[in-house]
Amino acid sequence: MELSEARLLDALAGLQAALGCLTLLLLRRIGSSYGRHSSPRLGWQMPARLAWVLQELPSLALPLLECARAAPSHLRRRPNALLLAMFLVHYAHRTLIFPFLIRGGKPTPLLIWMMAFMFCTFNGYLQGRYLSQYAEYSEDWVTDPRFLTGFALWLVGMLINIHSDHILRTLRKPGETGYKIPKGGILRSLKIIQSPEKYYSHFCFKYIVNEIIFDLKIFSDCSCLGHLVLL
Secondary structure, three states: OOOOHHHHHHHHHHHHHHHHHHHHHHHHHHOOOOHHHOOHHHOOEEOHHHHHHHHHHHHHHHHHHHHHOOOOHHHHOHHHHHHHHHHHHHHHHHHHHHHHHOOOOOOEEHHHHHHHHHHHHHHHHHHHHHHHHHOOOOHHHHHOHHHHHHHHHHHHHHHHHHHHHHHHHOOOOOOOOOOOOOOOHHHHHOOOOOOOOOOHHHHHHHHHHHHHHOOOOHHHHHHHHHHHHOO
């Protein structure tokens, strides 16, 4: 029996959640070789800015490509268009703005870059196809309190993300080296910071936002769980 793409998307979202759980377990045992924990043993490394642009690009390019294709029927509906626009705004910032604000930045091991690239390709395909072809929402969903609450949380989460980036960029004065613990803003309330590249608060917001805005659909549950455990 032929597997429909809608069922395939649900299956892939479940796979994303499972891989996230597996990654969580592995990293608890072997640690992360990224940022200050990076090791030359991982081989060739990419410049930080180039790595960021290329690894995040699929999550921006694939949904845009989907929008340009013939008959993205569901994007004529306001809820679908707004949800995809929110996703694209996030990745436009991560792809086209954030990398060029990096000051210095340690090189990214090729293996870590490949994993990030694969995740963003996976994520861009899932979100772009689901919202453009399969997600079903009524036109009045954009005025529903759940959507409005989720949108507000998404906006707050993104602002926290941008502000945290600013704090991290200004940790060291010109000429300073070494590792520093970020302070200020939402980072002040975090009890444990293992890596300055991780923004726990933003992704906790992201999980809540998806649960509210997407109205607890199986696809969003699995996709959000995959994002959360990858932290």
